[in-house]
Amino acid sequence: MRFLPVNLDALLVELDDLPQTLALLASLQAEPIAGIEELVPAARTLLVRYRPAKVSHAALVERIGARSLGARVERAATLIEIPVDYSGEDLDEVAGMLGIPREEVIRRHTASEYTVAFTGFAPGFAYMSGGDPLLNAPRRTTPRTRIPAGAVGLAGPFSGVYPQASPGGWQIIGVTDLPMWDLGREVPALLQPGFQVRFVDRAVRPAMPLPASAARQVAARVADESSGGSALEIRSTGLQALFQDTGRHGQAGQGVSASGAIDQGALRAANRLVGNASDAACIEIVDGGFHFVCRGEAVVAFTGADAPIDITTAGGTRWSAAGYQAIALSDGDSVLLGQPRAGMRSYLAVRGGFAIAPVLGSCATDTLARVGPAPIAAGDLLPVRPVARGAIVGAPEQPPADLPTMENIVTLDVVMGPRTDWFTPEAVALLASQVWRVTPQSNRVGLRLAGDQPLLRANTAELPSEGTSLGALQVPPSGQPVLFLADHPLTGGYPVIGAVATYHLDRAGQIPIGASVRFNPIHPFAAS
Secondary structure, X not given: OEEEEEEOOEEEEEOOOHHHHHHHHHHHHHOOOOOEEEEEEOOOEEEEEEOOOOOOHHHXXXXXXXXXXXXXXXXXXXXXXXXXXOOOOOHHHHHHHHXXXXXXXXXXXXXXXXXXXXXXXXXXXXXXXOOOOOOOEXXXXXXXXXXXXXXXXXXXXEEEEOOOOEEEOOEEEEEOOOOOEOOOEOOOEOOOXXXXXXXXXXXXXXXXXXXXXXXXXXXXXXXXXXXXXXXXXXXXXXXXXXXXXXXXXXXHHHOOOOOOOOOHHHHHHHHHHHOOOOOOOEEEEEOOOEEEEEEOOXXXXXXXXXXXXXXXXXXXXXXXXXXXXXXXXXXXXXXXXXXXXXXXXXXXXXXXXXXXXXXXXXXOOEOOOOEOOOOOOOOOEEEEOOOOOOOOOOOOOOOOOOOOOOOOEEEEEEEEOOOHHHEOHHHHHHHHHOOXXXXXXXXXXXXXXXXXXXOOEOOOOOOOOEEOOOOEEEOOOOOOOEEEOOOOOOEEOOOEEEEEOHHHHHHHOOOOOOOEEEEEEOOOOOOO
16 A cells, blocks of 8 residues: 555555455444544545544555555345437447457447446446446547536546546547436436446346336425524625535445535634524625625624625615624624635624534535535525524624735745646646746635646656545646645646645635636645
8 A cells, every 4th residue: 555645634545456455444434433424435545534533644654554455345136127218429439449349349348247336426426347348448648528418438447438428638539317316316326336347238128127216206395494593695706606515425336526615614604603503504795796685684694804894784884894703683784795815715694503404414505516505596485494502693793804816926835736747847836937827717615726737747648537625636637736625636647746724725715817826735645
């Protein structure tokens, strides 16, 4: 095993092959180590996220390193057959690349029984191993900007099915109409790690029915309509307004990352101020411009970005409120959050909490995975839950003193790894010495950065997909890094040169478009 740093609360275990990875995963699942909070397996690596207060990096290296990798992982009894129309746009190219007729590609693809090795990239996207060794087709050199839902593809030794339309670089050989991801199912992801899969040529015979457990539907999830009699009537949302809480943890087995508020400290502060549980859902507002009218009485609080808060009463009286304090509203009060003077994202909490239903245990809206409540829109009426006994409104708090602005260069501490050694020494030095600009293509998935000089790789080989962390600085072929934020994919196929230190993640989420960023490595890269 080789242990690679990821962040102050995560490490990457690199192994020789997929069987070793699955053996280590099975060992850690059968005999857990206290303090490990999540395991994300991939082709030759295992991402381990842990609680530093419970277990140290050094202790994890010692205890994981002592585990045996010789155990054989038992395969699950569940078999899923996937009907495929083999008319993919890359089928002929794959056949030519492999030196066999297209009919032989189809025959070999349907002759094998696959195992779901791990999930990632998107909810319900399963990496299936065990196919014919000849069907080892590299990813496309230039990924497509859009691949349709149901596309069946090859990438190296793996087969996979795109659960939803998305960009991608797999070689597409067919399409299926069998949904890989469906929130109407008790377990939305059709394919779970360990499941067996067989591809069936729809032109030859139909697939067998799904197992009852996979086909069973559950009742539609609806919002809890019981409210405290008050609501917020939304007049405008600005650039984007989403429900967010502390995130959707523990869903890595379905290919779902945590998501949640980008500035977790601001979310928790907003809830404290109105007397809610600290992990309750708030509204995350991007760049101000949010306007609502209070229906009934309510207590609200704004945190995060430093933005003006203007209130107009039903009688026409106007006054200004401050952030980081509770604000009592009466029926008909109109509240407008202006454009931030510093920071990018504001958080609005209401005493009692919003009456919305969780999806997979969370009210967070994941914009990449398209999981969670729909974005808030003008005209929405957001009901408020009854106030729980003992929900005490908090005293005003001090806002952060170092919110990012356009005028100042924002410095972020960085943990180097896990793939720092894939880059030239000059690129590693350049990451810290160069000032990077946040481009308009940035969003909740990540900050896209631009520098005068790109980061060049020393190792140009294709990197097998591996787990990615919040704050990771992934470097695509352009050499311009992407700083992963809350809605980042669970796994990625480009090397990560470093990651923003956990204590600077909230600050990273407040950096405005067009601002300048400098990275400060807190120690040199070192594997063990």
